[in-house]
Amino acid sequence: MALTCNQPLCTVSQTNLCMFNHPVESCPYRMAPAGTAPQDQQQESTEPKAVEPDLLPSLRLASDFPPSFSLGLDDLPTLTKKSYHRMIGIFGPPNAGKTALLVSLYLMLSHSSLEGYSFADSLTLREFDDISRNARQWANGAPEQMTAHTELSDARNAGFMHLRLKQSNTDNLFNLLFPDLPGEWSDTLIDKNRTDRLQFLKGADAIWVLIDGRQLLEPTKKINVLRRTKILIDRFAAFLKENSPPLSIVITHRDVAPPPDTSLVTLEEECKSYPAAVKIFEIASFSHDPAIKPGFGISQLLEHVLSTPKILKQNLWDTTSSLKAEREFLNFGCQSEES
C-alpha cells in the first residue's frame, strides 16, 4: 500500500523515508490511503498520534527551504542549461579515499588554502559539510541507484555534489559536479560489469580512479590492486568507447610514502589501452607527515581537469533507456562556461 504524506516535500511515497525521521507507521503527517473505508479511517485516527513539538499554531511548520544535500539526476537539466558544468567521476574501491578527497577539497576551500582557486558557491554545501563532520553516511549499505531529487535525509544518497570555483589568476569561474558514489559501485563495475546506473558518465569531463597508496606498499596486496585497477579502466573504455574522457589515476595516502616506481611503471603500461589521455597523480587528502600538507596534490589534480578544453557533448540518446532525465542530462554540455 503506497505511503502518502501531507507535507509537500516529503518523498516517503518514493523512498519510504519520512523527512522528519518519524517511523512511517506513526508519522502524524501520514495520509490515509486512498479508498480506505471511513470506519478504517476512523480506526486509524484512534491510533496514538505523535505529539507535535511545542509550537504555537502560528509557528507550525508548513513551508521549507530546499535542502543543500546532493543533487539528483532530475535536478541537473535545469542547472546545466544555464552554464557549462564539468563532471568529474570519482571511482575506486571502498576506503580508497574518495570521501577523504572530497572532504579535503572542501576543507581547503573552507580555510582558503586551495592553491589557485577560491570558493564561489555550492548548491550542496550542507552535503559537503555534513560529510566532513561524519554526520552523513551511506544508510543500510550502499544505495542501488542515483537519487532522482535532492532529498531531505539523514543518510547519504548517491547523487551529485556541486562546487563553483573561481580561478585566482584569471577570475574565471568553473562549475563542477562530482557524482558521489559508494565504493561498492566500483566493485560491481569490476565484478559484474554493471553499467546501467552509470549512463551519466557518458557526459563526464574526467574520471578519477583512486587507488589506496598504502596498498601499493604492501607486497601481498599490490598485485591485486593493480589488477583490479586495470579491469576498472578496461570497463570504462568498453562502456564509454568514443565518449571516454581523460582519466586520472589518483594514488592516495602520499603522506605515508611515495608509491613504488615499479607500480607506476605498471600503471602507465596498463593505461595505454585506454582511448583517451591518462595521467597519474599522487595526493594526500590528510597527512600524518609534517612535511606534506593536507590536501597535497589536489590542486594539481583539479588544475589538470580545468585546463583541459571543454568537451562538446553529443546528444547521446540511449534508445534502451526509459529514463528521460538521463537523456536530458546528456544535453547539458553545449552552453558556454562562465568567465
Add this chain to the structure above:
Amino acid sequence: MTSIILVGTPDSGKSNYVARFWEAVRQGRSRIYSHTPPDDLEYVEELLEHLSSGEFVPRTNKSDTAITRNITIPFAPADSMEEESNLLIPDVTGEIWSTAVEDFEFPENWMRQLRDSYAAMLFVRIGSELNTQPLDWVTARELLSQGVVSEGNPQAIPTQVSLCELIRFLEISLPPRKDGKLRKLAVIVTAWDRLNVEESALGPKSFLVSNFPLFAGKIENCRDLDIKVFGMSVVGGDLEEDPEFKEEFLNKGFSGSGYVVTEINGVLEWDPDITLPVAWLIEKE
C-alpha cells in the same frame, strides 16, 4: 509598504541594531527620518533601555522562541517627501534562522513575511562565542576514521556555512523587484570596534575573506543579489570589555556614538550614520 527583513543566527547583533537604528531615526540627524513616530514603541524602547544603561541588549531567551515581535517603524529618506516605508523588524530570536539552516524548516508565517520583503540585512558579529570555526584537519581526519555516524555529533555547522545558507534562502525567497533590478542585501559585520587598528584598516570585505572565506566567496560571486558589506559598531566601543568607554558613553549618550564602515572604490570610509545600510537598501537609483 516596504519591508526589510533582518536575518541572523543568535548573538549576531540584530536586536542591538534595531535599538540603535530607532534612536538614530528618532534623533532626526540621519539619512532616514521618521515623519510619524510608530504607535508601538514598547519593544524598541525596552531594547534601548539596555543600551542607555550601558549594556548591550542580552540574547533573547531561548525559551522565547515562540515570541515574535514585529516592529514597524515608518520612515523615509531625509529631505524627502516620499511616502514612508516601514522598516519591518521580525526580531524573532535567531533560533528560527538556526533551525532553518540546520533542518531547512521555516515557519509559514515567517516565510510569507520573507516573500513580502523588499530587501534584507544579514548580520554576523565579530567575536561572538556562538561563531563556529570550520573543522581543523586533525578533527576531520578523526571523524572520518570513525566507522559510524557520531552520536549527537558535537561538531556544529560552521558559521560561514550557516551564512552561505542564509544567503541561499534569501536568493530563493526574496521577491523580484518591480523595477527589475537586483534585490539588495546588506551584510552587517557587527562589533567592528573589537578589531585592532590593523585589522580594522583592512575593511569589512577583507575581514570576511580572512575569517569566513566561503561566505566571502559567496558574496563576491553572487549573481542573484546586489550585496554590500558594512562594518558596524552600534555605539562605537565595547560596553562589556571597556569600562573607560562605557563611562564615556554614559556621560555622552547616543549622540555621535556608533559608526558604519564602508568601502567605496577601495577606500574605507567611517560614517557616523547608523542608518546608512538601510538608506542604501531603499535608495532609488
